[in-house]
Amino acid sequence: MQFSSLTLQTIENFAASMNLSAVPAPDQSFTFEFSRTGSLSLMSADDGRRVLVSLARLPLRADAEMELRFFQKAGFDPNMRKFIHAGLAPDGNFICVLSFDEAELDLPSLDRAISRLAAVHDECGI
Numbered sequence: 001m002q003f004s005s006l007t008l009q010t011i012e013n014f015a016a017s018m019n020l021s022a023v024p025a026p027d028q029s030f031t032f033e034f035s036r037t038g039s040l041s042l043m044s045a046d047d048g049r050r051v052l053v054s055l056a057r058l059p060l061r062a063d064a065e066m067e068l069r070f071f072q073k074a075g076f077d078p079n080m081r082k083f084i085h086a087g088l089a090p091d092g093n094f095i096c097v098l099s100f101d102e103a104e105l106d107l108p109s110l111d112r113a114i115s116r117l118a119a120v121h122d123e124c125g126i
Helices: 005-017 064-072 107-123
Strands: 030-034 038-044 050-057 075-077 082-088 094-101
Touching: 005 030, 005 107, 038 107, 050 107, 064 082, 064 094, 064 107, 082 107, 094 107
Parallel strands: none
Antiparallel strands: 030 038, 038 050, 050 094, 075 082, 082 094
């Protein structure tokens, strides 16, 4: 699915604020790589009404305790008033995701989402 023009504008504004280019991948998602924060991806949900904001990090050394702490972060997050989804990619990246209605995703909410997802990783030592 493709993003709405409003969401595309938010993504472009975010990229411009970071002095980056917003270039869509072939699947129309956007990914931004940050040395400390990790790999930020924005994807349109299959229904086209939601935007998935994910942050992936590859830990230096993952262990069972780290994985458990990370997966325990999944669930309702009172800070964001949304559910955080947590997963482990085949390449070993720890990924957490927030889902937004397209109409609610603006630059401040995207900044809050990135900060919260980064905090989840930080709290788990990733």
